[in-house]
Amino acid sequence: MTTPLHFQTVTELSAALAAGSLTSVALTEAFIARTHAVEARVQAFNSYDTDDALAQARASDARRAAGQALGPLDGIPVGMKDVIAVRDQPLTASSKILAGFVSPYDATVTTKLRAAGVVLWGRLNMDEFAMGSSTENSSTKVTANPYDLSRIPGGSSGGSAAALAAGEAPATLGSDTGGSIRQPAALCGVVGLKPTYGLISRYGLIAYASSLDQIGPFGRTVEDVALLLQAIAGHDERDSTSFKAVIPDYRAALTAPRTHPWRIGIPKEYFGDGLDPEVSAAVQGAIAYYKSLGAEIREVSLPHTPYALAAYYIIATAEASSNLARFDGVRYGHRSAEADNLHALYFKSRAEGFGSEVKRRIILGTYVLSSGYYDAYYGRAQKVRTLIREDFIKAYGEVDVILTPTAPTPAFKRGEKSDDPLAMYLADIYTIGVNLAGLPAISIPCGFTTAGLPIGLQLIGQPFAEADLLAAAYAYDATHDWAKRTPNL
């Protein structure tokens, strides 16, 4: 049986476009039709523009007909998290404070995707300003997990993961500040990569926590993610934290011969209390598979792991409280109709525009930065961050990559944790250390629970060693067919 277009990989679709057996218009129409069929149940998109997508598809087909195709992504639809600017399209970060905002410019990743010939397809739901782990903090809609509509898709890039899993897009972009690409990828049974801090330009990404935020791709396979990464990686003078890294051929690296067997580190701190037994069993199964390939499996220690969550919530909220000061009702965004002076305009516009989790984090960030507390919280958290990074660097003295579960549990029920912020924060317990240390990490599917919910494992790489990280992930992903499973929608 042939896989329907909407569940094929980018690699497959790209080959069909190149062979002339498929046009970008036909492909884009297939995703529009699929979206119309399932979106009422999945609720992944904040907005999409079918006319604009089809115009891009026609331009792609015209290029190809003229012998000027731009590469493997030319004509492929890619969905964007609604936090990345696309000129002349809405940009809301799923916040009421940006309702009606239209981007006056393209993010650098958007420019790069256009240059690769991609059909930019829709803006995907998320936790408001990327603050959350379930996409329930969106002000626009509640996105469902395609594998169980009563469960959350993860977050904050829940729309990006759910749209892909549901066949509404063949690839998407998200952003990851504490796990916001990897955790929803795990919970929706797809691949998600958070690149090294500095590999991808953040220009045109609405800022949450600037020292942690990084854009990254979602795909059905590691190979697809490698293709997307190739298109968006690279230095950008408009982001002063963008690194002048050498960009290798990521797809070629997947199958490059290796000089020594993989040395895989298993951090004991990531396999303790709170890890769901079915998740643990699936991850142990993957470890056994790597061993069967000849990999050396070594226990490593990341002793400051128990402090990562606390350091994260100080640093991320401090940066957020500063970044979100720009939403003041003056130059753009929601302006309160109730304000008769400038002071009231700030207070009321922000009170009406921001949701509860955003307010909580702004207040917490303001607290940890406030006079008398700065050294005790923010200063100390930045030092703990150094120790967390040193733990990883030390481990990489003896291993190539580190393997952990991506999330402690499979997708939980909608509403289960929404009244307990601290319980929700624990959903990111295995992913946040990576952001604090600035490392690249990928989540790949490694099984399903008996109830049919996806399980993901996380591989963590060395700084700017995405080629190695993707190759390690490919060694498992290319020989397992979890990605071939699709939800019954």
Next chain:
Amino acid sequence: MQIDIDHLAMLSRLALTPEEKVKFSAQLGDIIGYIEKLKEVNVDGVEPTAHATPIFNVLQADDPRPGLSVEDALRNAPVQRDHMVVVPRVVE
């Protein structure tokens, strides 16, 4: 952990309802209680990390170049007049 929610709301430029003040005070108390665990870590002599990538003092030539047009920059302004953003009266 007792926090002064009125003071923090003022610093945050957020008008909170009485219900929000009660709820956020309790939740922030729990979260601050949790982050107190950082005090267990010995950070003597440890340098702080602002971000993880080895980039310092990024400079570029101070040359004029095209940016957003006035129309684009004001495209999302809630109220505008003559290429300016209108706000409530600030000075009498």
